[in-house]
Amino acid sequence: MASRIALVVVLLLLFAVPALAQQQPYLLHVLILCCLYAIPAVGLNLMLGYTGLVSLGHMAFAGIGAYTFAVLMVDAKMPFWLALVLGVLAAGAGGAAIGAVCLRFRTHFFMIVTLAFGLMLFSVMNNWDDVTRGAAGFPGIPRPAPLGGFSFGPLQNFYYLALGAALVAFAVQWRVARSGFGRVLMALRQDERLARAKGVNAMLYKTAVFALGSAIAGLGGVLHVSFLRVAAPATFSLAESINAVLIVIVGGAGSLAGPALGALVFVGLPEYLRVASEWRLVVFGVLLVLIMLFAPQGLSGLIESAWRRVRR
Amino acid sequence: MISIRNLRKSYGGIRALAGCDLEIAQPGIYGLIGPNGAGKTTLFDVMTGVTEPDAGKVLFDGRDVTRWPAHRLAAFGVARSFQECRVFPEFSCLENLLFGAREPESEALRLLRLINLDQYAQEPAANLSFGQRRLLEIVATFMARPRVLLLDEPAAGVNPALLELLLQFIRRMYQERPLLFVVVEHNMEFVMALASEIVVMHQGAVLERGTPEAIQASPRVMQAYLG
Amino acid sequence: MLSAILEQTINGLMAGSVYVLVALGMVLIYGVMHVLNFAHGVLLMVGAYVCHFFFTRVTGSYVLSIALAIIVLCLLGIALERAVFRPLQGNLRNQVIASLGLILAIEHLVIAVWGPNALQMKVPATSALVAVGELRFPVQHLLVIGVTLVVVAILFVFLKTSKFGTAIRATSQDRQAAMVVGIPVERIDWITFGLGTALAALGGALIGPLFLVFPQMGDAPMVKGLAGILLGGMGSVPGAVIGGFIIGVAESLSTLFMPTDYRDSVAFAIMVLILLVWPRGLFGVRVRGED
């Protein structure tokens, strides 16, 4: 019951932010970035946290969505919302196709093959000049068209779009986690051979979650480039894919709030701290190792155990 | 119900199955015994779609299921337990039973009471002792209402008290719903007490077949074991 | 065209040698501890920096600097094994993610300490040119290939004959069986880790003078080394050597007939295709029932 109240309070707070932070647009900007980094993290959490699939090329699929969206919007002059849906579907399709290949491998092999596909997709984004405008980035991507008088240009309004999309992603995650589909995913993570012996078509379920995770990443990618108004390969590089893993793990893999906590810590903190950047990443690296050693359940695990200790 | 025709399977130089043939017509509890390396577990794995044979056929109720993957066989009504006792550690005992089950929750609770694990219904399976986990695994196989149930060394690592409980449970389940049991086992006392018919395997093929009493008296079986 | 193919092959062997040194270290550690250390590339980079430090600040002799770098990296490897990889034994996912954390920490620690700019390592002895037919190569070029082949040979003899070598092979075949037979498995772990990191240090020290010493130098060799390991068959030491060389040569030859901006994709495409067709790789033996 307590967690339900906490959820409602957090939601109210999030919706009230634009009003509270009238003269603080930078806070809105940071929160928007947190949402935009949390969305792909939700997709990865479904794969890594619930199903145990450690993909090291996750942001490359966000890139498929982002660049499909950019080409449809700028070159094909398609309306924003249609291009967004097609971008997300493209990312999902890419996830299904490439996922089906990667999922023929297990444990170590799987990780390395996802890393390889991530790098291959990056070089396509970086080199295919006439479509993706290559390394200099794909400029001129517009913000969403006004929806019944509600324009998404100003920061507060884009914040609601980003927050709404993040809530959609978390709702999908919540729905999957509680559904039979989610239960099968968790079974696959615990003991794939036993799950198969109990009638689970492992390949089908894992491809489905790979596609779903990539589609959600695509949603994050589309809004990311729409917010920045430019699509650049650097946003979908191997380093960003490793960041996504870091966000999921620090937040708490396999927990509903994990991606949100991870994104807040990983994106929000440095924006505000602005500490010298080499040391920031040294700290994050060491933090990751310590979490693996002492708190594999990440922040949400720590909070849960602390909460249990308080209640008892 | 089951017919195995001329199954062959080898790992590198080792011929695990060398032309194994077996016909089982109607439900019953069959014990599958034989010295180590006789090919028992390999036969098991082939019958449950875990490994593919090099040659030969497996038929269930006349249908050729040789190349079927494990999940398709499970859907077809073939359930199994594992030699190394596999349960979902993070799921509670109840959740373990309900996973992929064709029986309602009430049946799950009834079965838990039968093996007096009902007070652990909400407890994650990881917290149980090895013997209790073994019982939980076997009980879970019944939840899928299988037509064929293959038990891979169910007695291994289970203390005598729980063993007796396991024996009673399997007999009771067989009375409630006669299905085809195949039990691979080294614990002679357990399998002889449980099985109505014994199949002896040796060097990848079926050596002898008969009632427990006949098998215990057969010189060929003695010779195969003592070498 | 023929001389171009020959020259590209030699280039490929040189690049492949670095991949082999990285791959050898990783496959040994993987075999014994079933740990895939993604931070191995970063250790190669640290090896190059340590060698550069000794060469420019302490001793002028390149060979002594290499030896010192190997010793320092050996100790670092053992420390990492005890502090990070030992406690995470058996939990594959957490090991990999911990090694990703190590990459972040170590790479940016070097940037913070040594600065972001590339360092140069002028080793007069090996920058002389040697002619191979009408082609000309700096000595360092051939030194890298030569030293790698020698190291591979020594390693094979060590693994096949010496006491520790057989203990390492036994532990990688079956950890429990090795324990039962009285092999001090935990000691073998940190010896292997030390040996693996030493190989990475050697790789870094060899390519330092040929190119530049800079924070990101270890990233590409690590990924290509991985491709080599998989090509050769996960866990097979000879496989890693052959796989590493094949990836190096294939990459160089690919520049003859393919646009070079997709050069990296060649190594990965080969890896994925081979694995699809022959998942065990060239030498890998599928362990029965391996999940």
Added chain:
Amino acid sequence: MSRLALVLLMMASPATWAQEKLAVGIITSLSGPMAAPGKFQMNGFRLAEEEINSGGGFTVGGRKYAIELKVYDTRANPAEGASAMQRLATVDRVPVVLGELHSGVAAAAAPVAQDYSIPLMLTIPTGPSLTEQGNRFLFRVNANNDQLTQALAEFIARQGWAPLSFIAWNNDAGRGGVNGMKKLLGEAKIGYVGYFNVGEVDFSSHVTNIRSQNARAVMLLMDEEPGSLAIKQIRDAGLKTQLVGTLAMGSDRFLKRLDAQRLDGMVQYNAFPPNANLPHIRAFSERYSKKYGEEAHGFAAQSYDGLKIAVAALQKAGKVDGAALRDALAAIEYDGVIGKVKFDAKGQAHPPVYVTQWCADGKRRILHPENLKADCGAG
């Protein structure tokens, strides 16, 4: 420390008393692969800042100001570029932002600059598309890829060096340069194109292909560190092909990395020949080497001019306001260290682009522009 004492202390120190501090935004790359060029950029900004402040600051609308640089590291990541720009606009409230290295990050910072009507003055990114987005608040001091390659392409065409092959960074600078030359010289004249990732330094396979396609000349689109290695590997492999370099390869520091006979005859475009006997260049080079103990670099000169132009425009605008500054910048004509700077309608300046050539004795001669033609020792 009681409140009163603190205020007295503030009053006492003359520096703060005399001038108000004016914050100016700087975005650059202090870490990651582009950290080396980032360092030269910062050197240029710091030199300009020091000169302005030590000269007693500057007056805008009757009030005296000293410059304070607010520097943010964007790590070649577009999201960090937009965040830095957002913070500069709304937290630090700067009237102008300068810098950036990576075209992708500049493209992410530009729209935010327009949102808050704060001019963004680029001093290094060369992606031509940046100034094509109709963003009235975007200005670029340095020449873009097409301008840089224009003079050199004409020179190469006149020399008849074809096929021209390339070894180029696989990023915005490298690919932009290759595409620029292809547009100007035509596909037929282009030979082998060897791309490599920023950070890679093994050019052996490219050298082999250049030899086997017997290219007449090879153009190196990269910074001086990998550039020196590429030339070493080309000459070590016994390749006598004509070398064509880019921006940073016309400096003495570059000479120190190699030696004269390897560079002899190499031609390169150069936004800033540090030793040319033009008064404004020579003066800057001396001040730069006095402060940093090394030879001046084009990136530093462009950034130095950027900050100086921003201050001059502020003074002309008469008030510390983004929109007013934008109009002043659009109209300004400034004789900077890199030459005359006048922004066109799209905010792109047209600084002179020099073509210099290495002489056998380690000196350089200026081949282009015509009016500055000079023999060895002037480049």
